[in-house]
Amino acid sequence: MDHELNSVWGQSSSLPCSSDHAQEKAWIAASQRGDNMAFNRLVLKWERTIYNVAMRMLQDRDDAAEAAQEVFLLAYRNIRRFRQDARFSTWLYRIAINHCVSRARRRPPGTHIALDGGNPSAPPPAQLRITETQEGELLQEENRSRVLSALAFLPPEQRAVVELKFFQELTFEDIAAVLQVPLSTIKSRLYAGLELLKVRLGRRA
Amino acid sequence: MTSECSKYEQHIPRSFVGDLSPGEQQALDRHLAACTGCRAEQERYAETMRLLGTADDVPVPRHFFVYPQERSANPWQLFRQLTPRWQAAAAVFAALLVLLSVPAISGITVRADRGAWTLSFGPRADAPGIDVAALKAEILQAAEERNREAAISWIQNLRAEIAGSRNELTQQQQIQLMATLTTLESRLTSRIATAAEDVKASSQKSDADLYKAVSLQRSQDLHDLNARVDAVAESADSHARETDAILETLLQVAELRIRQIGEQK
Numbered sequence: 001m002d003h004e005l006n007s008v009w010g011q012s013s014s015l016p017c018s019s020d021h022a023q024e025k026a027w028i029a030a031s032q033r034g035d036n037m038a039f040n041r042l043v044l045k046w047e048r049t050i051y052n053v054a055m056r057m058l059q060d061r062d063d064a065a066e067a068a069q070e071v072f073l074l075a076y077r078n079i080r081r082f083r084q085d086a087r088f089s090t091w092l093y094r095i096a097i098n099h100c101v102s103r104a105r106r107r108p109p110g111t112h113i114a115l116d117g118g119n120p121s122a123p124p125p126a127q128l129r130i131t132e133t134q135e136g137e138l139l140q141e142e143n144r145s146r147v148l149s150a151l152a153f154l155p156p157e158q159r160a161v162v163e164l165k166f167f168q169e170l171t172f173e174d175i176a177a178v179l180q181v182p183l184s185t186i187k188s189r190l191y192a193g194l195e196l197l198k199v200r201l202g203r204r205a
Numbered sequence: 206m207t208s209e210c211s212k213y214e215q216h217i218p219r220s221f222v223g224d225l226s227p228g229e230q231q232a233l234d235r236h237l238a239a240c241t242g243c244r245a246e247q248e249r250y251a252e253t254m255r256l257l258g259t260a261d262d263v264p265v266p267r268h269f270f271v272y273p274q275e276r277s278a279n280p281w282q283l284f285r286q287l288t289p290r291w292q293a294a295a296a297v298f299a300a301l302l303v304l305l306s307v308p309a310i311s312g313i314t315v316r317a318d319r320g321a322w323t324l325s326f327g328p329r330a331d332a333p334g335i336d337v338a339a340l341k342a343e344i345l346q347a348a349e350e351r352n353r354e355a356a357i358s359w360i361q362n363l364r365a366e367i368a369g370s371r372n373e374l375t376q377q378q379q380i381q382l383m384a385t386l387t388t389l390e391s392r393l394t395s396r397i398a399t400a401a402e403d404v405k406a407s408s409q410k411s412d413a414d415l416y417k418a419v420s421l422q423r424s425q426d427l428h429d430l431n432a433r434v435d436a437v438a439e440s441a442d443s444h445a446r447e448t449d450a451i452l453e454t455l456l457q458v459a460e461l462r463i464r465q466i467g468e469q470k
Contacts, residue, residue, distance in 0.1 A: 036273045047269045052262040061266060069269050076271040078285070140259060147260035165222060166257050172224075187224065194218045194253065201256045202249030 028088055031079045039079060042088075043072050049168075050096050056163050057100035057156070059148045067103055071096045093168065093178045097160045104156040150200040158193035161186055209236060210243050217247050221254055340430070345405055348437040352397045355445040359452060360390060366456075378463060389455055393448055400444045 024045070030038030050071055054064035074095050082091050151159055164175045176183050216233045219225050225233065237244050284295060308315065316323045363386065 036271065036276075040270050043269050043271065047265050048262060051265045051269075055263070056260060065266055065269075068265075072269050072271055073275055077276060081285075081288075143256055143259040147256050151260075162257075166254075167261070190222070191215075191218050194221075194250070197257070198218075198249050198253045201253045 024088060025084065028079070028082065028084065031076075032082070039076055042075075046092060047072070050092065053093070053096050053163055053168070054100050056148065056151055056167060057097070057104060057159055059152045063103065067100055068096075071099050074099065090174065090177050093164065093170075094180070097164070097178060101156040101160055104159070146201060150197050153200065154193050154196055158189045158196070161189040162193045162197070165190055210240060213237070213240070213243050214246055217243065217250055220247075221250055344430075344434055344437060345401060347434065348441050349397070349401050351438060352400055352441045352444065355441070356393050356397060356448065359445075359449065360386075360393070363389075363452060363456070378466060382459060382463075385455065385459060389452065392451075396444065396448065400441065403440075 024042065027038040027042050031042065047068065051064055051068040054067040054071070055061065058064050058067060071092075075092060078095075082088065151162070154162065160179065161175060164170045164178060165172075170178070172183055172186055175186050179186065213233055213236045216225055216229060220230060220233055237247055284292060287295060307313070312326060314323075314325045316325070
């Protein structure tokens with residue numbers, strides 16, 4: 001389906017960096033002029049990233065899909081406020097993290113974790129198809145569930161820093177720019193979050 | 206575990222994210238080589254990092270699109286979409302609207318009157334009405350009274366002078382003189398009435414201006430009215446002086462006539 005859509009949109013979602021950046025700027029400029037199709041090209045490029053950010057922040061597939069849709073809608077409505085001298089990724093991460101933190105705060109920690117829910121008749125994720133053995137697939141899924149469960153027990157602010165540092169691989173400075181908090185706060189949140197994760201995940205080591 | 210362990214335990218997670226200086230990293234490595242407790246702690250962190258790596262990205266369950274009609278938003282979202290300059294303009298406009306609508310709704314009245322500001326609450330009370338017709342009648346009455354008094358005074362003086370010279374006059378002469386005086390009195394009354402009519406016409410002409418002035422500035426109106434009263438009085442005085450001159454002439458004529466009659470006799 002990805003391949004079909006990419007051919008429809010005439011653009012691969014994994015472009016080389018240089019042309020990718022120029023193309024992204026062009027799409028942003030067109031979106032700011034009201035071009036809905038250009039914005040949907042941006043969505044197509046960033047949907048996997050934003051969905052997975054939401055997935056690790058909210059630990060629920062339906063919640064994550066709903067949050068991702070809302071994030072893109074917020075971005076769509078505010079695209080004229082985006083300044084081209086800033087990085088689009090920073091701006092989009094900020095919207096996504098703020099939205100997910102806001103959603104996460106509305107529910108008690110550790111609840112609404114539905115990692116293997118969804119439609120039973122749906123095909124298994126593509127990631128499982130590429131694992132070599134059935135045991136490996138099961139182990140991978142179990143570990144993934146453990147990580148998401150452990151993340152659910154972190155305060156949303158710490159979860160956001162762990163997400164941006166380990167999964168999005170941003171620098172401390174970039175994380176501070178996304179969350180708009182001091183560098184020292186970023187680091188203290190990260191190490192406090194890692195300490196909690198170690199207690200829940202490092203127990204079997 | 207030594208006393209240094211607590212310091213190195215803090216350095217262990219920092220080493221996983223490259224947040225140690227080369228010197229700190231070397232010191233940590235040396236300590237880990239010698240401290241089994243801290244090495245176990247490092248292994249727990251290493252396992253945590255390894256597990257975190259298993260929760261990498263998965264494919265999206267569906268594609269996310271936005272549609273042109275979704276750009277419309279509620280007023281607050283529309284406000285947030287504006288540039289800061291337009292947001293400031295919209296805020297100023299809204300504040301003005303509130304400032305204007307609050308007095309209209311609550312009945313607050315702000316009024317400037319010759320440099321003094323007055324703030325009043327509730328429905329606006331109408332200014333007490335001024336009976337212009339009564340005021341005009343009063344002015345006319347005052348002017349007429351002054352005219353009448355002056356005329357009567359002159360008539361009385363004239364009668365007194367005639368009475369003083371009565372002994373020297375014959376009866377016929379007295380009758381003629383009295384007739385002349387009656388005619389004079391009649392003319393005088395007529396003249397007073399004419400003067401009153403003139404005053405009345407003058408007052409009617411300025412009714413509109415007078416009413417407007419009274420409504421706007423009460424004290425100024427009183428001043429104007431006083432000025433008018435003075436003007437009317439001046440007019441009455443003028444008429445009185447004219448009457449004096451006529452009476453003087455008539456008296457001279459009467460005396461001349463009396464002398465001629467006396468000489469004829």
